[in-house]
Each structure stands twice: as structure tokens, then as C-alpha cells.
Amino acid sequence: MNQIRKFDLALIAACAAIFAGLQGAIFTGIIGPFWELNIILICINIILAVSLNLINGYTGQFSIGHAGFMAVGAYTSAVITVKLGLPYELGLVVATISAGVLGFLIGLPTLRLNGDYLAIATLGLGEIIRICILNIDYVGGASGLMGIPRLTTFAYVFWIMIAVIFFIKNFKNSAPGRCCLAIRENEIAADTMGINTTKYKVLAFTLGASFAGTAGALFSHYFFLAHPASFTFMRSFDILTMVVLGGLGSMTGSITGAILLTFISAFLSDFPEWRMIIYSVTMIILMLYRPQGLFGNKELSLKMFGLGGKHNG
Amino acid sequence: MKRVNKLLSVFAAGVLFAGALAGCGGGKDAKQDAIKIGGCLEMTGGSASFGISSKNGIELALKNVNQKGVLGGKKVELVVADNKSEASEALNAMQKLISQDKVVAVIGPNLSSACIASSAINNAGKVLAITPMGTNPDVTVDPKSGKTRDYNFRACFIDPFQGTVMANFAAKEMGLKRAAIMIDNTSDYSKGLATFFKENFIKNGCEVVSEEAYLQKDTDFKSTLTKIKATNPDFIYIPGYYQEVGLIIKQAREIGLNIAIAGGDGWDSAKLPEIAGKEALNGTFFCNLYSPDDTSDLNKNFVAEYQKMFNAKPDVFAALAHDSAMAIVKGIEDAKSADPAKVAAAMAKIKDLQGVSGAITFDDKHNPIKSAVIIEHVDGKQTFKTKINP
Numbered sequence: 095m096n097q098i099r100k101f102d103l104a105l106i107a108a109c110a111a112i113f114a115g116l117q118g119a120i121f122t123g124i125i126g127p128f129w130e131l132n133i134i135l136i137c138i139n140i141i142l143a144v145s146l147n148l149i150n151g152y153t154g155q156f157s158i159g160h161a162g163f164m165a166v167g168a169y170t171s172a173v174i175t176v177k178l179g180l181p182y183e184l185g186l187v188v189a190t191i192s193a194g195v196l197g198f199l200i201g202l203p204t205l206r207l208n209g210d211y212l213a214i215a216t217l218g219l220g221e222i223i224r225i226c227i228l229n230i231d232y233v234g235g236a237s238g239l240m241g242i243p244r245l246t247t248f249a250y251v252f253w254i255m256i257a258v259i260f261f262i263k264n265f266k267n268s269a270p271g272r273c274c275l276a277i278r279e280n281e282i283a284a285d286t287m288g289i290n291t292t293k294y295k296v297l298a299f300t301l302g303a304s305f306a307g308t309a310g311a312l313f314s315h316y317f318f319l320a321h322p323a324s325f326t327f328m329r330s331f332d333i334l335t336m337v338v339l340g341g342l343g344s345m346t347g348s349i350t351g352a353i354l355l356t357f358i359s360a361f362l363s364d365f366p367e368w369r370m371i372i373y374s375v376t377m378i379i380l381m382l383y384r385p386q387g388l389f390g391n392k393e394l395s396l397k398m399f400g401l402g403g404k405h406n407g
Numbered sequence: 408m409k410r411v412n413k414l415l416s417v418f419a420a421g422v423l424f425a426g427a428l429a430g431c432g433g434g435k436d437a438k439q440d441a442i443k444i445g446g447c448l449e450m451t452g453g454s455a456s457f458g459i460s461s462k463n464g465i466e467l468a469l470k471n472v473n474q475k476g477v478l479g480g481k482k483v484e485l486v487v488a489d490n491k492s493e494a495s496e497a498l499n500a501m502q503k504l505i506s507q508d509k510v511v512a513v514i515g516p517n518l519s520s521a522c523i524a525s526s527a528i529n530n531a532g533k534v535l536a537i538t539p540m541g542t543n544p545d546v547t548v549d550p551k552s553g554k555t556r557d558y559n560f561r562a563c564f565i566d567p568f569q570g571t572v573m574a575n576f577a578a579k580e581m582g583l584k585r586a587a588i589m590i591d592n593t594s595d596y597s598k599g600l601a602t603f604f605k606e607n608f609i610k611n612g613c614e615v616v617s618e619e620a621y622l623q624k625d626t627d628f629k630s631t632l633t634k635i636k637a638t639n640p641d642f643i644y645i646p647g648y649y650q651e652v653g654l655i656i657k658q659a660r661e662i663g664l665n666i667a668i669a670g671g672d673g674w675d676s677a678k679l680p681e682i683a684g685k686e687a688l689n690g691t692f693f694c695n696l697y698s699p700d701d702t703s704d705l706n707k708n709f710v711a712e713y714q715k716m717f718n719a720k721p722d723v724f725a726a727l728a729h730d731s732a733m734a735i736v737k738g739i740e741d742a743k744s745a746d747p748a749k750v751a752a753a754m755a756k757i758k759d760l761q762g763v764s765g766a767i768t769f770d771d772k773h774n775p776i777k778s779a780v781i782i783e784h785v786d787g788k789q790t791f792k793t794k795i796n797p
Binding site for chain 2: 317366
């Protein structure tokens with residue numbers, strides 16, 4: 095136990111060093127506004143990917159409606175800051191809670207489904223959320239909610255990302271987290287062992303949804319707007335692609351996937367005609383040769399390269 | 408085998424990272440003597456045909472400009488960034504053009520929501536953006552303060568005008584009395600046109616017998632059309648985009664609704680006859696900013712050159728993007744400098760610049776004052792019907 099805590103502290107220290115480095119580079123202009131934007135986008139995508147990984151990777155429930163929860167977070171936080179004039183921090187909290195509550199309400203009935211049926215149900219729900227927003231004139235309807243101030247800074251995004259990563263990492267190692275893993279491995283066996291499968295599935299789904307809400311709030315307050323077209327199922331698929339590319343069930347995999355795909359997308363903006371092709375070819379090759387994703391369900395560590403100590407499940 | 412897989416994955420990750428890193432270094436080795444203008448355009452996504460046409464139009468304009476160059480022989484080159492037909496990506500692309508490529512001015516995006524989202528970036532960077540087809544009034548005017556955005560311009564007229572033009576045309580020129588309206592509920596553009604059409608059609612002493620709504624990406628409109636048919640209209644107004652409009656027209660003819668159908672400039676696409684079918688399109692009209700059959704010399708040359716270069720007839724996006732590029736070049740020449748802020752100031756003062764879509768004069772809201780054309784589909788071909796002045 096002590097060792098894990100020491101390791102965590104070392105990790106946080108490393109994160110602080112990375113933060114200081116990046117923030118310094120942004121201040122001095124070594125990283126220009128364009129790459130700053132993409133680094134922030136990467137952080138937002140990491141939050142989305144690790145939170146989806148909690149549902150899809152750790153608990154084994156195939157959800158593809160993540161963009162819907164992101165939209166809820168984006169809009170609720172925007173309503174709080176723009177329409178009600180309340181502070182941004184409150185917006186972040188309320189966005190997280192409201193997306194979580196919605197995730198809970200939606201999770202209760204749908205998580206009784208499994209496999210393909212759950213995927214279809216969550217896909218539908220993501221679209222329902224988007225269409226609802228589209229028809230609410232209070233939040234701008236089809237033209238979206240404009241005029242949101244840019245309150246998201248690199249510091250906000252980075253530390254919220256670190257908090258989410260650590261939360262999910264520790265959740266995995268907690269008793270409820272182990273229950274989620276058991277459900278992924280074999281739901282019937284887990285049920286027989288006395289695990290309340292519905293409870294833990296809904297728990298994971300609610301947590302994942304609420305973090306997506308946080309990401310949505312960060313997103314809308316960086317890009318000045320919340321627009322229904324930003325939260326289509328294509329974005330859900332983008333997030334899913336990040337998770338699958340990195341390896342379902344691997345947190346470091348999700349992080350790597352989010353970084354890689356965001357970078358590729360930024361890099362390929364010069365070659366729009368090739369973007370889709372390169373994107374798809376990468377996916378096909380990966381699925382042919384490494385169907386379990388880059389890291390499988392293992393975590394990236396020094397041990398992976400044959401260095402370091404004993405194997406840690 | 409396991410080892411090979413592991414190596415392979417490490418290798419794959421390496422290649423991807425290398426690609427990503429190579430991107431970081433881009434844009435620094437640019438030629439100093441060329442003036443760069445950006446194209447924040449819809450190269451992929453739902454509105455990809457808008458962006459591709461725009462790019463062609465700009466390339467043609469720059470080819471002609473570069474024959475003698477500007478500011479004493481300097482070349483003007485286009486840098487395109489894909490906005491993926493989406494607002495947050497447009498902001499990303501705009502940021503790239505301004506901070507990475509250091510462009511003097513930007514053409515695009517074409518979608519109003521993308522223009523409004525990215526206006527924060529180009530106004531902060533003091534680089535002008537001219538949208539060929541962003542028709543929403545808020546693109547150039549901040550709705551909160553009511554002030555004109557200093558660095559946003561447009562080359563097209565705004566939505567209300569199109570609805571008004573079509574209402575007057577239908578009521579006065581065609582003598583129609585009973586209109587049905589089908590609104591794309593996902594689009595503000597559609598709602599805006601419908602509102603102004605309705606207002607002016609009723610003002611002309613006519614009647615709107617039914618108002619129905621649909622959503623983008625819908626494919627089956629037969630039940631809606633049957634409902635409309637029951638109200639016995641002599642005219643349907645569909646201010647939507649070509650994908651759905653094509654299907655609506657096709658299905659309207661299938662259920663025997665052989666009345667006049669009209670819409671706005673969202674109809675303008677070479678894909679419309681493919682989707683709807685040539686025969687179904689007979690008796691359909693739309694209001695546009697530009698017709699390739701316009702008889703001005705400038706336009707005749709433009710159409711001929713465009714056909715030579717791209718083997719296609721130019722559409723309105725090509726023409727307006729061409730005029731946008733011409734306006735920027737004029738701005739650079741008037742400012743006698745490639746400094747973005749000076750170019751923007753010079754652009755605001757442009758008067759009677761002859762473009763292929765008509766003369767451009769910017770008013771105090773950075774909207775051009777120009778005429779509209781009505782286009783009729785005859786056997787799948789767009790034919791110039793009449794021109795209506797403001």
C-alpha cells in the first residue's frame with residue numbers, strides 16, 4: 095500500500111513537471127496558439143477517452159453515446175455562465191453532476207441490455223440528447239449557444255485531466271472497481287459470486303457520463319460555443335476510436351490513443367483529402383494485426399519493455 | 408510471435424508519433440516573398456462540396472492575379488485548412504492559418520455557425536475573414552453589442568433578402584396564391600428564409616396553407632408531402648440544403664405533386680439533379696446570388712476559364728469565393744501593404760469592385776450591396792430566369 099502511494103506521489107510530481115514545462119512553453123511563446131489549442135484539445139479528449147474506457151474497457155459495457163453526455167455538460171455549464179452569469183467553477187461542477195444524473199437515469203433501464211443492444215440504445219440516446227437540444231430555443235436551437243467566454247485555461251484542463259485520471263486509476267483498484275472488472279470478465283460468474291451487477295454497471299456508467307460532462311464544459315468554454323453539430327455520433331465514434339486504438343481496458347492506452355489521434359487530425363489538416371483514408375487505413379491495419387489495440391488491456395509501463403520489477407495485474 | 412506483435416505495435420506507435428511531430432515543424436520554411444491567404448474551407452464532412460468549389464474559385468482568381476502579381480510582382484498563394492464542416496474544427500483551422508501559416512487574410516468558412524465561432528479567433532488575431540456564403544446576419548455583426556465585427560466580411564447578401572425575393576417573385580411574376588412551406592428545423596438559415604418568405608408572401612395578399620418541418624439527414628418525406636398535398640397548395644417553398652431537397656422533390660413527384668417548388672441558395676449543387684432526377688426538377692426554381700449564365704463579360708471569361716481548369720461549370724460557391732479573393736487582393740493593393748490590419752481597413756472601403764457575381768460595395772455592416780438571380784431547372788440544367796435588383 096505504501097509503495098503504491100509513493101508511486102502515485104512520484105507520478106503527480108512528474109505531472110507537475112510536465113505542466114510546468116508546457117505552461118512555460120506557452121507563456122514564452124515556444125508553443126504557439128495553434129498547438130496550445132491542440133494540447134488543450136488533447137487534454138479534453140483524454141478526459142473523454144479515459145471516462146469512456148471506464149465504461150467500455152473496465153466494465154465491459156459497450157456504450158457509444160458519450161458525445162451526448164458531453165453535450166449536456168457543454169450546455170449546462172454555458173447556461174450557468176452565459177445566461178445566469180454565475181462563476182465558471184460552479185458551471186464545471188453542475189455540468190459534471192447533471193451529466194452524471196442523466197447517465198444514472200439513462201443507465202438504469204439501458205444497462206439491463208447487453209452487447210449490441212446496449213450499443214444501439216446508447217447510440218440512440220446520444221442522438222436523442224442532441225435532437226432535444228436542437229429544439230430548445232432557450233439554448234439557441236440549431237444555431238447553437240454563441241458568445242460563451244473563453245474561461246478554460248491550460249491549467250484548468252490539465253489539472254482536471256490529472257484528477258480524472260487518478261480518480262479512475264484508483265477506482266479500478268478499489269472494491270467497486272474490482273467488481274466492475276469481474277463483470278467485464280464474466281457477468282454470470284460475477285452475479286453468482288454475489289456482486290450486484292446492475293449496481294456496479296450503473297455506477298461505472300454514471301461516473302463515465304459525469305466526466306464526459308466535465309469535458310463538455312471545458313470544451314464549450316474553450317471554443318466559445320456549444321453547437322449541436324459538435325456532438326453528433328461522429329464524436330462518440332472518435333472517442334471510441336481513441337479507446338479501441340489504445341486498447342480496451344488500458345488507461346494508458348486510452349491516453350495514448352487520444353494523444354495520437356488528436357495529433358494526427360491536427361497534422362493532417364493540410365491534407366484534408368487524405369485524412370479520412372489515413373485514418374481508416376490505420377484502423378484497418380491495427381484491427382488486422384492487433385485487434386486488442388496498441389496495449390491490449392495492459393498498462394504502459396517500463397515492465398512492458400522487459401525492464402523493471404514484478405508484473406502487476 | 409508475441410514478440411513480433413509487440414515490436415510491431417511499438418513500431419506502429421513510433422511511425423504515428425513521427426508523423427505527428429513532423430507536423431509541428433511545418434509552416435516555418437515558407438517562402439518570404441509570397442503573400443499567403445488562408446482558406447478555412449469545408450473540404451470534408453457534410454458540406455464538402457461547398458469547400459471544394461470555393462477552393463477552385465480562389466485558385467482560378469489567384470492564377471489570374473499572379474500573372475502580374477501584387478505590390479510590385481509578389482505572388483499570392485492559397486493555404487487551405489479543412490474545417491470539416493463543423494464549428495469547433497473551423498476555429499481550430501482558423502487558429503492554424505493565423506498563427507502557424509501567418510496568412511494575411513482568410514476566405515471562409517462557408518457555414519454561418521462556423522464563421523461565428525471562428526470570428527473570435529480572427530478578430531483577436533486582427534486578420535480579416537471574408538465568408539463567401541455565410542448568410543447569417545450575426546457573422547459580421549456581434550448580436551450582443553450590435554457592433555460590426557471589424558475583421559469579418561461577407562461576399563453574399565443576407566438571408567432575409569432571399570426570402571423576400573422569392574415571395575415577390577412567386578406572387579407577382581408567377582401569380583401563385585397558396586404556398587406550403589417545408590422548413591429544415593436543424594438549420595437557422597432555413598428558419599430565417601421561411602420567416603421572411605411567409606411575411607412577404609402574405610403581404611402580397613397570398614396565403615400560406617401549411618407549414619411542415621423536417622430534420623437534416625431525414626430520407627423519407629412522403630407522409631409530410633401527403634399531408635401537404637391534402638391542403639391543396641399551388642406552390643411549395645423549401646429553403647433547405649440540396650441533400651434533403653433532392654429527396655423531397657423526387658418523392659413529391661412520385662406521389663403526384665406536380666406543382667412549382669422553390670427554395671434558396673442551399674439548392675445550388677451539381678448533385679441536386681443526381682439526387683432528384685432530371686424530370687422531377689422541371690418546374691423548380693431557386694433564388695441565388697449568381698448564375699453561370701449571367702451575360703457579363705467578366706462572368707463569361709470566368710466560366711470559360713473555370714471549365715478549362717476544372718472541367719465543370721462554376722457554382723455560386725466558386726464564384727463568390729473568386730470574388731472574395733479579388734476583394735482581398737484589392738484590399739492588399741489599396742493598403743499598399745501585406746499587413747493584415749491595414750488590409751482589413753482598406754477592404755472596408757472597397758467601392759464598386761467588379762466581380763463575377765456583380766459589383767461589390769461593402770456597407771457599414773460589411774455586407775455587400777448586390778443583386779439576386781432566379782434560376783429555373785430545365786431538364787436537370789440550371790437556367791438563368793431573371794435578375795432582381797435590391
